[in-house]
Amino acid sequence: MTSRRRVVETTDRRAWESVLTHIEQQLLDGLIGPGDHLPPERSLAAELGVGRSSVREAVRVLEVMGLIRTQTGSGPTAGAIILARPQGxxxxxxxxxxxxxxxxxxxxxxxxxxxxxxxxxxxxxxxxxxxxxxxxxxxxxxxxxxxxxxxxxxxxxxxxxxxxxxxxxxxxxxxxxxxxxxxxxxxxxxxxxxxxxxxxxxxxxxxxxxxxxxxxxxxxxxxxxxxxxxxxxxxxxxxxxxxxxxxxx
Amino acid sequence: MTSRRRVVETTDRRAWESVLTHIEQQLLDGLIGPGDHLPPERSLAAELGVGRSSVREAVRVLEVMGLIRTQTGSGPTAGAIILARPQGxxxxxxxxxxxxxxxxxxxxxxxxxxxxxxxxxxxxxxxxxxxxxxxxxxxxxxxxxxxxxxxxxxxxxxxxxxxxxxxxxxxxxxxxxxxxxxxxxxxxxxxxxxxxxxxxxxxxxxxxxxxxxxxxxxxxxxxxxxxxxxxxxxxxxxxxxxxxxxxxx
DNA sequence: CACTTCTCTGCGGTCAGACCACATGATAGT
DNA sequence: ACTATCATGTGGTCTGACCGCAGAGAAGTG
Incomplete structure (x- = not known):
């Protein structure tokens, strides 16, 4: 089973780095931007072929960096949202x-x-x-x-x-x-x-x-x-x- | 219950925040400093009464912030080490x-x-x-x-x-x-x-x-x-x- | 029909346990 | 004495499970 292979050697030796890189690239490509939601952690994990914990580590970094805001619950305000203004x-x-x-x-x-x-x-x-x-x-x-x-x-x-x-x-x-x-x-x-x-x-x-x-x-x-x-x-x-x-x- | 109350309102609602706060406080108190090792993740988790994943989220933040360097393996160079110089x-x-x-x-x-x-x-x-x-x-x-x-x-x-x-x-x-x-x-x-x-x-x-x-x-x-x-x-x-x-x- | 209440569902937050890879240091074998 | 092997500890990761929360929709109520 274990299909844990990095097809692209992006220097991302660690899984969480690849997640961070992926999100950064999506931002740079304009696919996501201020106000948008990040995909749910579980989806992101599945999509990138990593564990949810690795996704969470990347998300946590983004949150402390002030790029996103996370919120529990459901609805349009829940989830990880890319902030329009830098803060913190x-x-x-x-x-x-x-x-x-x-x-x-x-x-x-x-x-x-x-x-x-x-x-x-x-x-x-x-x-x-x-x-x-x-x-x-x-x-x-x-x-x-x-x-x-x-x-x-x-x-x-x-x-x-x-x-x-x-x-x-x-x-x-x-x-x-x-x-x-x-x-x-x-x-x-x-x-x-x-x-x-x-x-x-x-x-x-x-x-x-x-x-x-x-x-x-x-x-x-x-x-x-x-x-x-x-x-x-x-x-x-x-x-x-x-x-x-x-x-x- | 080893919660350190500081003048600042810590409000650590989330587990990883309490870990981050704890490490920051240890740094401010001079209990740990540049060149020192952070405790192993498992110890830290046990000590603070949180899961290892929460510890890892905090450690990840510190790493991206350039405060620490992590390394696998064993020996004096392995583990999470507080860096002397800011980088990255x-x-x-x-x-x-x-x-x-x-x-x-x-x-x-x-x-x-x-x-x-x-x-x-x-x-x-x-x-x-x-x-x-x-x-x-x-x-x-x-x-x-x-x-x-x-x-x-x-x-x-x-x-x-x-x-x-x-x-x-x-x-x-x-x-x-x-x-x-x-x-x-x-x-x-x-x-x-x-x-x-x-x-x-x-x-x-x-x-x-x-x-x-x-x-x-x-x-x-x-x-x-x-x-x-x-x-x-x-x-x-x-x-x-x-x-x-x-x-x- | 309008309003209230309840349940369902999705999502972040967290934990526990299990492996893996790796580097060191101790140990056994030569 | 030297070398090969194994035990150990550490970060890195995945899986699966459960909680609490908040919105959405269903069900009940007047």
Whole structure:
């Protein structure tokens, strides 16, 4: 019986890889796309001549990568559906990489700085849509917010800047970078002596950044972003900021 | 009941999620780290009270994310080992996102441009190590190379620039961005009339970029990177370059 | 006829058990 | 002492089974 032969040597030594490759190819060929359902796991297994468990491993990868959403039950919303917008994949990847010490927190912060200043410069050269950012800035003016809530809005603000570029890749990266150091940011708050003063300063700086971009002053936007971020991290974590790169490379 | 409650709401509704969370927590707690082995799947399953298949789904995710390497057999090199350096995760993520049309190719190219110019500027402000880049540039001077080989070296060159920053996150992102559009780049070559002339120009531009960085001329480096990339994409894919942003947003 | 309730069915989620292939290390044979 | 063989542990995979869920359709009810 065992007709377990790979007719095509696609380097897919493992069954789940062939499933992943197959789905990727179907996507590239346009046979399936955002909004479509993946075939049921049992069908896919039968079709590809692999076990259902192998199919599940591939599906699981796609889910964590943020490509699909799975749901139990029946009906049009059930099953594995290809998502139209990326979500979570980058965050999950970066969070795990940071956890496994593959990415140093310092490098993540530096990358964020690099990306965000570039974003600010690009925005300053256009006429971006700041509606979301403005809403977030107004929300951050609420004095009833605690540090955690404030920082959540803060994170959204910075991501909204990335989104204002209209570039989903940049937005996803910013979201991923931010979420991967979320724990460190929150932990750093407790080390800040005068949170009220700090948050007030952050609010001012946010407005300043937006203003510089609106004015089309790329240089000012760049500098303000840089100061905004480096200043905060220095304040929230003086030790690491001084030690520069504490990686064990 | 050895459930680790973290500040984050874990909500692990599914078994494989709890496995992933458990491993992530062990990493964060420093109980395991780069170079260490994950427990055997069977042990992990027993320890966490889940089926081996659920453990495998989590392990598979970690593998595709580039956190671990698995190997069959026995001995010290067998099993699942936590990798010291990130590899592949970002590439896999971006390649799949592009395939699923979550990321538009145009956005990827723009992001690459954004990142790489920022990298060039940062490099120009320091005294980076260009040994790898130089080796690659010399290798590209070989006239016996075909387009595919040349572009492979080209890709490595650009990634080596990112690596020269000493920032692994940036390097991983560049590698991911690059690999996600690899297919498009290769496909574009066939549309280039005079490849010899184009490759000669690319070589010149590469040298020019490195020179600008060595001279500490950030502005020139920025401009040269921008021209280098936009010019090539315009040449390799006139249609899409003209259509600007073909996203389905 | 309109409405409610129940059952059927398909699908993801999970588990248990069984093999296979493989690489190592111990063991037996020369 | 050297070599061939086997035992062991590990990932990789398949099969078959069962659960819970949610929609769809049938059955019952007013």
């Amino acid at each position: 994949g980058m965050s999950a990847l970066m969070r795990l990489q940071v956890a496994a010490q593959g990415f140093a927190v310092g490098d993540v912060v530096k990358t964020r700085l690099l990306l965000e200043t570039a974003i600010a410069v690009e925005l300053a050269e256009g006429s971006p849509d700041f509606r979301d950012a403005t809403i977030l800035l107004d929300a951050m003016d609420d004095d009833a917010l605690n540090a955690e809530e404030f920082l959540a809005l803060d994170a959204q603000f910075h991501v909204s800047l990335a989104e204002a570029t209209g570039n989903e890749v940049v937005a996803a990266m910013m979201a991923g970078l931010r979420s991967s150091i979320e724990g460190y940011v929150l932990a750093g708050v407790s080390g800040i002596a005068d949170w009220a003063a700090t948050s007030a300063r952050l609010r001012r700086e946010h407005r300043g950044i937006v203003q510089a971009i609106k004015d089309g002053d790329a240089a000012a936007a760049h500098v303000r972003i840089e100061n905004h971020i480096t200043r905060y991290y220095a304040e929230a974590n003086p030790a690491e900021a001084a030690a520069n790169d504490p990686r064990s490379t | 995760g970002m590439s896999a993520l971006m390649r799949l996102q592009v395939a699923a049309q979550g990321f538009a190719v145009g956005d990827v190219v723009k992001t690459r441009l954004l990142l790489e110019t920022a990298i060039a500027v940062e490099l120009a402000e320091g005294s980076p190590d260009f040994r790898d880049a130089t080796i690659l540039l010399d290798a590209m001077d070989d006239d016996a190379l075909n387009a595919e080989e040349f572009l492979a070296l080209d890709a490595q060159f650009h990634v080596s620039l990112a690596e020269a920053t000493g920032n692994e996150v940036v390097a991983a992102m560049m590698a991911g961005l690059r690999s996600s559009i690899e297919g498009y780049v290769l496909a574009g070559v066939s549309g280039i009339a005079d490849w010899a002339a184009t490759s000669a120009r690319l070589r010149r531009e590469h040298r020019g970029i490195v020179q600008a960085i060595k001279d500490g001329d950030a502005a020139a480096a920025h401009v040269r990177i921008e021209n280098h990339i936009t010019r090539y994409y315009a040449e390799a894919n006139p249609a899409e370059a003209a259509a600007n942003d073909p996203r389905s947003t």
